[in-house]
Amino acid sequence: xxxxxxxxxxxxxxxxxxxxxxxxxxxxxxxxxxxxxxxxxxxxxxxxxxxxxxxxxxxxxxxxxxxxxxxxxxxxxxxxxxxxxxxxxxxxxxxxxxxxxxxxxxxxxxxxxxxxxxxxxxxxxxxxxxxxxxxxxxxxxxxxxxxxxxxxxxxxxxxxxxxxxxxxxxxxxxxxxxxxxxxxxxxxxxxxxxxxxxxxxxxxxxxxxxxxxxxxxxxxxxxxxxxxxxxxxxxxx
Amino acid sequence: xxxxxxxxxxxxxxxxxxxxxxxxxxxxxxxxxxxxxxxxxxxxxxxxxxxxxxxxxxxxxxxxxxxxxxxxxxxxxxxxxxxxxxxxxxxxxxxxxxxxxxxxxxxxxxxxxxxxxxxxxxxxxxxxxxxxxxxxxxxxxxxxxxxxxxxxxxxxxxxxxxxxxxxxxxxxxxxxxxxxxxxxxxxxxxxxxxxxxxxxxxxxxxxxxxxxxxxxxxxxxxxxxxxxxxxxxxxxxxxxxxxxxxxxxxxxxxxxxxxxxxxxxxxxxxxxxxxxxxxxxxxxxxxxxxxxxxxxxxxxxxxxxxxxxxxxxxxxxxxxxx
Amino acid sequence: xxxxxxxxxxxxxxxxxxxxxxxxxxxxxxxxxxxxxxxxxxxxxxxxxxxxxxxxxxxxxxxxxxxxxxxxxxxxxxxxxxxxxxxxxxxxxxxxxxxxxxxxxxxxxxxxxxxxxxxxxxxxxxxxxxxxxxxxxxxxxxxxxxxxxxxxxxxxxxxxxxxxxxxxxxxxxxxxxxxxxxxxxxxxxxxxxxxxxxxxxxxxxxxxxxxxxxxxxxxxxxxxxxxxxxxxxxxxxxxxxxxxxxxxxxxxxxxxxxxxxxxxxxxxxxxxxxxxxxxxxxxxxxxxxx
Numbered sequence: 073x074x075x076x077x078x079x080x081x082x083x084x085x086x087x088x089x090x091x092x093x094x095x096x097x098x099x100x101x102x103x104x105x106x107x108x109x110x111x112x113x114x115x116x117x118x119x120x121x122x123x124x125x126x127x128x129x130x131x132x133x134x135x136x137x138x139x140x141x142x143x144x145x146x147x148x149x150x151x152x153x154x155x156x157x158x159x160x161x162x163x164x165x166x167x168x169x170x171x172x173x174x175x176x177x178x179x180x181x182x183x184x185x186x187x188x189x190x191x192x193x194x195x196x197x198x199x200x201x202x203x204x205x206x207x208x209x210x211x212x213x214x215x216x217x218x219x220x221x222x223x224x225x226x227x228x229x230x231x232x233x234x235x236x237x238x239x240x241x242x243x244x245x246x247x248x249x250x251x252x253x254x255x256x257x258x259x260x261x262x263x264x265x266x267x268x269x270x271x272x273x274x275x276x277x278x279x280x281x282x283x284x285x286x287x288x289x290x291x292x293x294x295x296x297x298x299x300x301x302x303x304x305x306x307x308x309x
Numbered sequence: 310x311x312x313x314x315x316x317x318x319x320x321x322x323x324x325x326x327x328x329x330x331x332x333x334x335x336x337x338x339x340x341x342x343x344x345x346x347x348x349x350x351x352x353x354x355x356x357x358x359x360x361x362x363x364x365x366x367x368x369x370x371x372x373x374x375x376x377x378x379x380x381x382x383x384x385x386x387x388x389x390x391x392x393x394x395x396x397x398x399x400x401x402x403x404x405x406x407x408x409x410x411x412x413x414x415x416x417x418x419x420x421x422x423x424x425x426x427x428x429x430x431x432x433x434x435x436x437x438x439x440x441x442x443x444x445x446x447x448x449x450x451x452x453x454x455x456x457x458x459x460x461x462x463x464x465x466x467x468x469x470x471x472x473x474x475x476x477x478x479x480x481x482x483x484x485x486x487x488x489x490x491x492x493x494x495x496x497x498x499x500x501x502x503x504x505x506x507x508x509x510x511x512x513x514x515x516x517x518x519x520x521x522x523x524x525x526x527x528x529x530x531x532x533x534x535x536x537x538x539x540x541x542x543x544x545x546x547x548x549x550x551x552x553x554x555x556x557x558x559x560x561x562x563x564x565x566x567x568x569x570x571x572x573x574x575x576x577x578x579x580x581x582x583x584x585x586x587x588x589x590x591x592x593x594x595x596x597x598x599x600x601x602x603x604x605x606x607x608x609x610x611x612x613x614x615x616x617x618x619x620x621x622x623x624x625x626x627x628x629x630x631x
Numbered sequence: 632x633x634x635x636x637x638x639x640x641x642x643x644x645x646x647x648x649x650x651x652x653x654x655x656x657x658x659x660x661x662x663x664x665x666x667x668x669x670x671x672x673x674x675x676x677x678x679x680x681x682x683x684x685x686x687x688x689x690x691x692x693x694x695x696x697x698x699x700x701x702x703x704x705x706x707x708x709x710x711x712x713x714x715x716x717x718x719x720x721x722x723x724x725x726x727x728x729x730x731x732x733x734x735x736x737x738x739x740x741x742x743x744x745x746x747x748x749x750x751x752x753x754x755x756x757x758x759x760x761x762x763x764x765x766x767x768x769x770x771x772x773x774x775x776x777x778x779x780x781x782x783x784x785x786x787x788x789x790x791x792x793x794x795x796x797x798x799x800x801x802x803x804x805x806x807x808x809x810x811x812x813x814x815x816x817x818x819x820x821x822x823x824x825x826x827x828x829x830x831x832x833x834x835x836x837x838x839x840x841x842x843x844x845x846x847x848x849x850x851x852x853x854x855x856x857x858x859x860x861x862x863x864x865x866x867x868x869x870x871x872x873x874x875x876x877x878x879x880x881x882x883x884x885x886x887x888x889x890x891x892x893x894x895x896x897x898x899x900x901x902x903x904x905x906x907x908x909x910x911x912x913x914x915x916x917x918x919x920x921x
């Protein structure tokens with residue numbers, strides 16, 4: 073499979089010191105890649121760097137085009153949907169307005185309407201709460217809203233920052249089930265950051281492991297699952 | 310320790326020079342110097358508030374007005390001696406500061422700036438109001454007698470007024486310096502830097518801020534009282550919104566967190582109107598505005614900040630040489 | 632009784648003006664957490680431009696539209712040149728910059744257009760007394776026009792994608808960017824819109840209070856009071872607050888403190904709101920960022 077996203081020697085950080093010390097990785101077209109690691113390893117930083125939300129250097133290509141100098145909104149327009157850390161809900165706006173913002177960059181009204189319907193197919197609860205203020209939603213519902221909002225961008229690549237964070241196991245299972253469907257049905261490539269490695273490896277076909285800003289292990293999901301370091305530190309058996 | 314000692318010597322040196330000026334200046338220059346010290350004390354009140362507490366007052370002219378009017382009313386209507394009015398003026402402006410500060414400072418942020426902005430706009434109206442004109446003299450204002458040197462000292466009235474202003478002003482600087490250095494000063498700075506952490510450490514945030522604002526209002530009120538004694542006249546239009554803004558510009562130019570900077574701020578407030586008139590007769594306000602914006606962009610810590618940078622460099626010549 | 636009704640109706644008329652300026656202030660506060668102390672002076676400058684156009688022979692409504700458009704440009708320019716660099720600076724810096732802008736515009740107004748108080752024409756005339764003589768033609772027309780402007784602004788924010796994007800950029804700029812919204816362009820638009828609303832308010836109030844460089848300083852104060860009363864983070868509340876302040880100002884002025892102390896009413900309202908209900912009538916609890 074060809075690489076949709078390719079990062080070479082990616083360095084990034086918030087102040088002068090780098091958090092990422094030059095990492096290389098690819099996300100394959102149509103695939104699901106998991107980015108694993110402990111707290112503070114640089115997982116969220118990687119996603120933010122890809123979207124131009126922080127200072128970064130190196131080379132990032134999306135579908136062959138360089139994006140490392142583009143502004144966040146430009147990267148989004150080129151087809152990256154980002155479900156950020158903390159879900160990024162517009163708390164004061166209604167659920168419907170949150171979704172409409174997802175489709176802000178698009179001009180195809182009919183396409184948006186159809187996609188909106190498809191989102192309700194994945195997440196029927198959002199349709200029930202369409203007029204409600206998004207701040208009143210539960211954590212799981214906000215996560216669903218964030219995923220739907222990012223998908224309405226019509227992204228080629230979906231970035232997910234800890235979709236399981238703070239959610240009950242049942243909800244987490246439901247969300248990951250939907251993510252698998254989305255990957256299969258929409259052919260959207262996914263890069264998912266997770267602390268819960270076993271969950272992420274179930275979804276992913278490829279994975280890599282970050283430790284203090286460097287990639288220490290990478291390979292197919294099944295190979296990573298067998299890896300001694302990963303098994304002991306992150307899978308706990 | 311070393312730094313404290315040099316600050317003491319520096320302060321005494323400046324004070325001595327200012328005292329010496331009393332004996333070599335013409336009465337016109339003495340008046341200018343008197344007003345310089347008056348405005349320096351007024352700006353000092355804002356340094357205590359903004360520099361050590363992070364709050365902004367856009368209505369300091371109102372406290373200046375209260376101090377001025379208390380002195381003027383007591384002198385003109387009740388024949389009080391000038392020196393006895395100063396503590397009353399101080400207490401009255403401190404009280405007003407407390408009353409205005411209490412509601413606004415519970416909330417932080419821009420609320421104090423907004424409230425004091427309103428106060429500054431409203432005060433001239435209150436001073437003009439007919440119902441109070443028996444006390445305030447209404448639009449006409451009040452005229453007072455000139456202060457004279459006590460104990461048959463061989464000083465002219467102008468010299469004595471200048472020296473009196475200098476002594477009271479010096480005491481105010483000493484007070485502010487002590488306040489910001491001690492336990493309260495450390496608490497004040499903690500509030501400025503990290504108010505939530507300071508609160509977690511048991512500092513009563515709103516209470517401390519309100520008291521600081523009362524001190525700030527008191528200092529500016531004392532400046533107002535001194536100005537009344539020097540000018541021997543008060544009228545509502547001297548205390549319009551522009552006075553508050555001028556003091557604010559003086560604060561920024563002198564340096565928001567610099568006690569010595571307040572002297573530069575005072576000099577700026579006293580002399581800039583002349584200079585601005587020289588540059589542009591038509592629009593001196595534009596000069597003020599342009600200076601304010603330029604300082605914010607280029608020298609946000611003002612002259613005081615520049616001086617302390619130079620002083621640090623002088624103490625460490627080796628580092629500067631690199 | 633008729634006297635009271637008269638005070639209320641002219642309170643609503645001036646309240647419409649305060650509501651507009653409150654809205655302009657709150658729009659900017661919501662998006663940037665800065666208060667534009669120069670909002671009033673910007674509106675005064677716009678009003679001078681309108682008067683100059685009218686004196687040059689431009690018909691009133693054409694002058695109105697041209698001025699509003701030019702003011703929009705002024706707002707965008709102020710955001711680009713002055714606001715952008717101090718966006719993340721301490722509060723003192725932004726207050727300093729806006730007070731500086733207030734001084735500069737105020738002085739330039741006086742320099743270019745003079746300090747004398749000028750009459751300003753009203754576009755609203757009527758041969759018959761309106762509502763039984765309760766309101767003047769200008770009061771009625773001015774209130775009507777201002778309400779239309781406010782409704783248009785509301786509809787813009789409520790129903791258009793651009794309005795939605797501007798709200799999103801104000802509430803959560805990071806997320807807005809991730810939806811492809813150009814947040815900095817939205818801020819510029821917000822400033823432009825605020826200046827345009829202020830310009831309309833200035834032109835509408837000038838026939839009543841007459842035009843001079845300090846025309847808006849008192850009005851800005853009432854607008855602050857209105858914004859605090861309604862809730863500083865709620866544009867709808869700010870508008871209602873502006874109307875309430877207008878009515879209170881007139882009733883207090885007529886029956887309690889006298890017209891001499893009208894500005895003090897604004898101060899009292901501000902202090903009372905801060906004491907009794909600091910979030911305002913429609914605001915949410917004050918959020919503190921650590």
